Amino acid sequence: MRHSAQAAVFAAAIAGFGAAETRAQGVTVSISCGAVGAELELCREGAEAWAAETGNRVSIVSTPNSTTERLALYQQLLASGARDIDVFQIDVIWPGILGRHFIDLAPHSDGAEDAHFEAIIENNTVDGELKAMPWYTDAGVLYYRADLLEAHGFEPPTTWAEMAEAAAAIMAAEREAGNNGMWGFVFQGRAYEGLTCNALEWIDSFGGGTIVDADGEITVNNPAAVEAIATAATWIDTISPRGVLNYAEEEARGVFQSGNAVFMRNWPYAWSLAQSDDSPIRGKVGVVALPMGGEDGQHTGTLGGWQLAVSRYSANPEVAADLVMYLTSYEEQKRRAIQASYNPTIAALYEDAEVLDAVPFFGDLYATFTSAVARPSRVTGENYNRVSSAFWNAVHRTLSGQQEAGASLAALEGELQGIRRRGW
Numbered sequence: 001m002r003h004s005a006q007a008a009v010f011a012a013a014i015a016g017f018g019a020a021e022t023r024a025q026g027v028t029v030s031i032s033c034g035a036v037g038a039e040l041e042l043c044r045e046g047a048e049a050w051a052a053e054t055g056n057r058v059s060i061v062s063t064p065n066s067t068t069e070r071l072a073l074y075q076q077l078l079a080s081g082a083r084d085i086d087v088f089q090i091d092v093i094w095p096g097i098l099g100r101h102f103i104d105l106a107p108h109s110d111g112a113e114d115a116h117f118e119a120i121i122e123n124n125t126v127d128g129e130l131k132a133m134p135w136y137t138d139a140g141v142l143y144y145r146a147d148l149l150e151a152h153g154f155e156p157p158t159t160w161a162e163m164a165e166a167a168a169a170i171m172a173a174e175r176e177a178g179n180n181g182m183w184g185f186v187f188q189g190r191a192y193e194g195l196t197c198n199a200l201e202w203i204d205s206f207g208g209g210t211i212v213d214a215d216g217e218i219t220v221n222n223p224a225a226v227e228a229i230a231t232a233a234t235w236i237d238t239i240s241p242r243g244v245l246n247y248a249e250e251e252a253r254g255v256f257q258s259g260n261a262v263f264m265r266n267w268p269y270a271w272s273l274a275q276s277d278d279s280p281i282r283g284k285v286g287v288v289a290l291p292m293g294g295e296d297g298q299h300t301g302t303l304g305g306w307q308l309a310v311s312r313y314s315a316n317p318e319v320a321a322d323l324v325m326y327l328t329s330y331e332e333q334k335r336r337a338i339q340a341s342y343n344p345t346i347a348a349l350y351e352d353a354e355v356l357d358a359v360p361f362f363g364d365l366y367a368t369f370t371s372a373v374a375r376p377s378r379v380t381g382e383n384y385n386r387v388s389s390a391f392w393n394a395v396h397r398t399l400s401g402q403q404e405a406g407a408s409l410a411a412l413e414g415e416l417q418g419i420r421r422r423g424w
């Protein structure tokens with residue numbers, strides 16, 4: 001979609017709501033909300049509660065679910081100084097890319113950031129200014145059909161090889177029993193930011209590094225990384241459908257939640273949806289850390305999550321900052337965790353009995369969420385999107401059978417060197 005077309009869709013998507021009948025002195029602020037899973041409704045509910053409490057009004061702006069398309073739209077709006085959005089929902093990798101367009105939230109926070117995970121606050125701090133408050137964090141996890149693993153005599157896998165073995169065996173048995181739509185493993189294989197997250201997990205689990213290291217050195221072309229990507233390519237047309245090459249989060253969840261996959265890589269949000277009253281797999285799902293690359297590998301998950309930032313072009317920055325502080329508060333993060341399994345960024349909530357009762361794996365996988373592998377967005381700065389695009393395209397070429405992993409990563413190394421020559 002061209003940027004002008006995106007902007008037209010965006011303009012049509014703005015929907016005012018809440019507090020039209022509230023105190024006349026209230027002002028209107030707008031917030032961009034994603035719509036993956038229950039995200040949009042949760043955002044709407046939280047914003048409505050704030051509006052009722054303060055006497056202000058809120059407009060919800062529905063933006064593209066694709067992080068790639070959303071970033072392009074944000075860059076277009078912010079570069080023009082547009083006032084269409086006061087509060088931006090931004091990816092964890094964007095403070096370094098977009099931070100110059102956001103106000104410093106520290107003067108508005110009253111120290112609330114001290115309760116959040118330190119690493120995320122550090123990530124959101126650019127040139128000494130707190131450019132965004134953490135809303136929820138994320139790390140990739142492995143969902144599995146607990147009933148099917150038990151029925152066919154498998155334990156939750158600890159390595160990718162174990163996952164592939166169990167997936168193939170259970171898929172074959174289920175198809176023989178009449179479920180011809182069953183697949184072994186679904187994930188996010190489309191050529192977009194989600195594939196960067198998946199592929200970074202594969203590489204890191206094999207000990208292959210993080211594409212570009214903390215010093216800015218390009219490390220992606222190494223034997224462990226080649227092995228990781230080559231291994232993933234063997235899943236296509238065996239345990240994973242070819243259609244996975246065009247799956248994002250919701251496409252993968254749709255297949256898994258309909259009962260047609262044994263394993264799924266996704267973010268924690270999918271838990272509450274899989275457990276919903278109308279879910280065919282309710283009560284049949286388990287969640288574990290993503291597998292290791294091998295006995296010498298490691299469990300890993302890519303750091304995800306979203307933040308809230310206030311545009312420096314906002315006509316009402318103080319009111320917008322107040323909305324941000326409300327939506328990122330302990331009470332609001334607790335509500336979102338219980339209702340829809342969105343990971344809090346406040347450590348104390350991982351010890352909250354009501355949260356753990358609603359999402360048991362938050363306690364079991366706490367280390368996964370607090371030590372997730374970060375994409376190299378800080379070190380590559382405004383060039384991160386070019387780095388990630390080159391990476392996901394290289395991986396996609398291998399998954400789709402166009403180029404072997406070794407040749408693909410070697411070509412990627414050359415492309416990244418060209419980007420770095422202009423300076424990260």
